Amino acid sequence: MAWTWFHRLGSPPYLYSLAARLTPWFAWPTLVLILGGVYGGLVLAPPDYQQGDGFRIIYVHAPSAWMSLMVYTTMAVAAAAGLIWRIKVAHAVAASCAPIGASFTLCALVTGSLWGAPMWGTYWEWDPRLTFELILLFQYLGYMALRSAFEDLQRADRASAMLAVVGVVNVPIIHYSVIWWNSLHQAPSVMKLAKSDMPATMLIPLLMMFLGFTLFFVTVLLIRLRGEVLTRERSASWIREAVTL
């Protein structure tokens, strides 16, 4: 039973209409969670003992960093699925992920830099986590550049998929970099934060932002996916109904 549903996902017309129907279900919770998270983070959460109100950047920085890694992983998984099982829609998913991931990687880098400036006294530091996150941005850009270098869509799909899969090694490196090296970052993971004595008013907005950003990713992905599917299915007959409605 579950497999039928999975196979239907591979069918472009079904995916197109499903994406259209699902978008509001993700969009509204996203809005609520992000607005609530921002309000909680800026207003309700008490100032930090050491960092005062400056720590509030965490509510945009940490979710952005999470996005940069999560989106790349999704992209790599979709790319692998496209390569291994030749699911064309998987390539459409991977292509849709890249711009989203790149923009949030940039956001993570800049907000991190703005956070580090008053706290560590420098706008930038070549510590492992920052360096590898910057490399991740280059990987996103390289992926998009490789895609656009090919005229043949199938080649573009498969070559960029290979690149995405090979490059996924950077994601665990970024994640574990604060454990493997003595770095400026030393930021505990969210799990440790949850177990720590962080008051609920501080923690809950953060979790809301993490969840909200994740749902935001799905929302934007669904919109992009529809566009991708339409472009790829050039002359399929189901398109007439889909676009003239």
Place this chain on the structure above:
Amino acid sequence: MSDRIASAGDSVAPPVEGGPTVRLRLRAATPLSTALGLTLARDLRLAFRKRGQLVQPLVFFAIVTTLFPLAISPELSRLRDVAPGVLWVAALLSSQLALEFLFRDDAQDGTLEQYALSGQSLTWLLFAKTAAHWLLTGLPLALMAPLAGLSLGVPAAAVPGIVASVAVGSVALSLIGSMGAALTLGVKRSGALLSLLTLPLAMPVLIFGARATELAIKGGSFGAPLQLLGALAVLGLTLAPLATAAGVRINLE
């Protein structure tokens, strides 16, 4: 590492106008070691016919290392401090330059297609090409690097360390680069794109290589970063040829 395709029997390169006339007979029945040896020998022979092309990356390396004393300061004490970085950035850029002719000629005259159809393992054949490429570019670079280092005020005692680190590091760089070269096979003027794809993955090599060189210059033990470089090279040896073959196949379809 075995991906035999249905054999296409006797495969001989069609004569190319003005192109290389070293033809390779690779049948499915040829033992792997012979095929590898033939491929390696062919690449080396062809490269020596185009000696000018061979020398370019090395000349580039020499020129780039010369730029830094001009731009920074002729004082050897200052240059010694930046020498690890200079040597490695120059080596990295030179190897990028050299990557362009790893697959280019063979892709153009149909040899790569032949390899893919020959019934031999494409992964191994491409590995042989990459090995030849390293012998022609990486190894000479490792031998030139100490000279550049000496010109930057590096003590003579650091020479073995520099040779070792650049030699091992360039192995990793050749393997990483072969993946990028395979992916960008059909792309015209792929130089900048190739660098954009390869450099992110090459950065760990740069980090450890520069660290090993720095320790060698300071007279300390550079075993730890050298081992990490070796680990990266081994990782490259096991994984890169597979990705390279897959990339070439994608572009040949």
Place this chain on the structure above:
Amino acid sequence: MSGLAEFFDMGGYAAYVWPSYALTLIVVVLNVVWARRLLAKSREEARRRLAMRVGGSES
């Protein structure tokens, strides 16, 4: 009103906190705009192709 002024001051970190939030907002909005524009463009292109085909086949 000092409460509001204090809020905007962010304990002295205003120059860092507000640009961070602003940038994040921009990234969020741009993602939505970009995605919707792409979808609209695809739909437009698909409609045009359909019209051409229909127009061509109607002789």
